[in-house]
Amino acid sequence: MLTCTVTVAALLLAAAVSADSHDFTHHASLKDDDYFIHWKFDDTSITFNVTARTTGYVALGFSPSGGMKGADIIIGWVKDGKVTIEDRHATGKQQPILDTKQDVEILGGSEDGTFTTLLFKRKRQTCDDQDFEITESTMRLIWAYRDGDPDTASGPQYHSSNRGVKSVYLLEPFRQEQQQPLPADAYSIDLLNDKVHIPNDTDTTYWCTGFLLPKFNGTHHMIRVDPIVQAGHEAVVHHIIIYGCPAGFNRSDLHMTGGVCRSENMPEDFNNCEHLLYAWAIGGESQSFPDHVGLPFGGQDDPRFVMVETHYDNPGLRSDYVDSSGMRMWLIPRRRQYDAGVLMSGMQTNPLWFLVPPHYDDYYTWGQCSAQTMAKALAQQPDGINVFAVNLHTHLAGTGVWLRHIRNGVELPYIAYDDNYDFNFQELRFLKNEVKVLPSDDLVSYCRYKTSSRSTVTKAGLGTKDEMCLTFAFYYPRVPGWSFCLGYPKQEDLVKISTGLSYTTLYDGFVLNITAPAKHAGIGRLDSVFGDVDWTNATVRQKYQEIARNAIHAEYYGRDEYTVGAYVDVKTPYTLPNTCQSPRTTVVTYSGQGRARLAVTFQALVVLIFSVAAGLV
Template sequence: MTFSLLVCAQLLLLKLVRCNIDPTQAYERFFDLDGVGNVKLYWKYTDTHITFELHGQTTGWIGIGFSPTGGMRGADIIVGWVKNGNAVISDRHGVGNTFPPRDDQQNVELLTGAECNGWTMLKFVRPLRTCDENDRQITKNTMKVIYAFGAADPTDDDLTPINYHRMNKGVRSMILLEGPRFVTPLVPSETHSSFDILNNVSAIPARKTYYNCMLVRLPTLPTKHHVIKFEPLIQPGNERFVHHMLLHLCTKNEKDVTLLNTNHECYRLTSPADFSDCVQIIAAWAVGGGPHILPPHVGYPLGNTSEPVYAMLEMHYDNPNLISGVSDQSGMRIYYTPELRQYDVGILTIGQIVNSYSNIIPPTISSFKHYGDCPAECLETVMDEIGVDHIKVVGGFLHSHLLGRKLRVRHLRNGTELPNILRDDSYDFDYQEGHSLTEEVIIRKGDALQVVCDYDSSGRSTYTTVGLATENEMCLGFLTYYPKVPLSICETSPYLLELLQYFGV
């Protein structure tokens, strides 16, 4: 009797273990596709292939696709299911808002699949690039990933029109290659602490664009520490208002303490003078982005006597419908450690100076480019100042507004153009996620950088100026690099008179 009970207990345990729908391995990259945890995507990649693990809260079929527009037409679609204990995967293509037919050439390989407790898991691999006209290439650009699932498996051996997903669907913009490592844990041997910096805006102004700045005092730390992660804290319900936020360090440690934790409009002549030296960016987040984890060998310095005491939280509120009476306590959580890493990291803002006189975009043009340079002389001067002959870029992100379509950071050395440091030919204003470079890029003394922004103003009937408002434009890149040099901003703009002459004004 005892032996029988033991065997039954072991079989029950085995069944529970086999029914585990946790990821089958450790992944650095993860995305909650539907935003509520019902459709989860994990992935990894090599130079030639990408492996996906798709989890869906359904006992029916589930699929993802890569779409040129966010719809089904022209999409490269992968659908699978687990039926009677057997997993199935299929390579398909979208022809419209109907069920997708199978490709003649199947370029997806099933690795494993399981179903239990109301969940289905499929793990599969496909090449980054194929020769099939029905497949889309997986690139470093922002890609529109569509997903869908059904309540039941196919009745027969394959999908039929009756299996069309109806309302169980969605689309998300994602960076699959060199995107953020959301699943990467913090270094386990380190001691970690965190602090929150939160706004206390009683009412977001009923204006299309509003920049709020708030001065805060950083934690008092007895020795130097390293910031190693930050993440956004968006007040639930305010996601549509919070467009981006920046945490600036202030170089002067003498401040009017009555300004602490009070709200002021940024970039105005009436803004407090104590804000003027708060320009060094320590953390940056924009709409659609997630947490940012620094590589394990770098951290942003914080806490010793030579480091700033104060910081300024800048928040861009986007309120196109002029809604009034909305309060906000959004902000950032900053993680830090006393175990110093090998290098101090810095963030360098490059591109075009942001003011209404720096450039304009004519209307009704499908492609118009702006350029913002970081000259070799600027980089060389600050490298000499700390005695280094190069810096290394570990990541960054690109930024423009509604007209931006293609953005890149060019890298120039001795008159020769090297591979782009950052590039996105499918820029999405609503998904401004950071890039974590697979290989660090070395910028040497004498190198120059240039941000190029390609705009589409086909839908505009008047000129668009550079500026802070969402309807204005920007052309910026933010590079995370090490070792840290005494340079925060490296921007240029055209001469106004030459610009006006060019447009015949």
């Protein structure tokens, strides 16, 4: 049954309109000082206070892709002392259609001659096909406003240029430490690039700069990090990572001008700066660590030198970008209860093993850190670790990322996930509840890609148009010397999608030396081999996904430390709770035929990995 538009008297609800009076925990500006929102949520519902510079209608929508098509849109206005709020949906670039079922509860509204404010509430899951479920994934908020109240008969008219889209993490847990002032003894260290002339001969540049830290008197804890992005460069500075360098770092290599990472001009010692300390990405804001955790500096095993890696994205190849962005670390001259660490896990970013085929609506890949590896890495930490925050990372083709957690074959709730991933919004996600990870657990970084508009294979790599599959888990207590766990499959398994190849195997099939046909000849040239595969054939695509899913993996978790063939077998996959009657979609899962073990000598393979990463092969 069609539910008519609901109106309430604004005067009766005027007291409810104030954002302050409702104890809103989150806020965002969608257009400078012209459109902003406050919100709060509980386990079942979410409440919004929306204000825009207009005396007409205000629209706020939830979109799967940032456009009108498929969006769930709420439109409201105040006319003659009455508040009207409508629940609508869009099928394209046209007037949104009134929903059959109205799922918005009006709480109030006002108009003061300059601004219109709407206060409303809705369930996070309405079980209405015309509504968008609000989850822990990235939500693309589309917004619009227009002067002049809508005509009752014709409905809201076109908003012209008063529109936009912004990605927001609506269900970010409220954390008291984010609201607290810094301690009186806190001090800052700035790690800033020094007038970097961003190259204009490539759209992607990774710039590395080294910094000597001050001499600490005892252990100091980093408790907060502020991104410092130069004004006007918000779309250019894509991510910044701080790496710790080993104790034997050559001080003469430190220079504020820096250089292109992994190039001949970069100091050789920078290649050893691989201890991940902190990662920030576009869309992220200042973040404070939990009150009982800090990142240590000043100890015997802590870095005195750091390398800052800045990813610049310059698709227009502009030559006038000169950048001094960086990070500000806030420290206290004392130790909190626990030292924090960061674990980077996922797929080894290397085109020898990691390629994303074209023409897929959904292609899945993953890097695993199996129980065998975890037991070795956590040998000195038998009680396990506690994860308190996660950053999820792919490039442009990525549409979903999960950090999965398996215990004795049973998958536990995702540690973190984003089923609506946005490359341009990669905020560090602090968890509502810390997650205990045991030495006997498996961790899987699981990524989904959409390549239906691509006609060629996408390689793993650092460029924006290349791909990655990584998660960064912030945890405590820190495990000294452990900052990554990266996986990759056997090439000999992956080439089963092709026919007519002649090759010899290296490292028990993890690398192939292709001898024929001649056009594919060479070490590990999967990109060339895959160029001949008919990826437009749906049967071929399905077959390759199965091949990739069942390939034997190796896991690289230390400079010379590997686990081989530790095949994660998920007997009972996790599914998100479903409060509706109809089944819901979850991630594609994989299963194995038990755990295989291989005996492989990896010293030479280590050299090969770093050679490919440096562009030497």
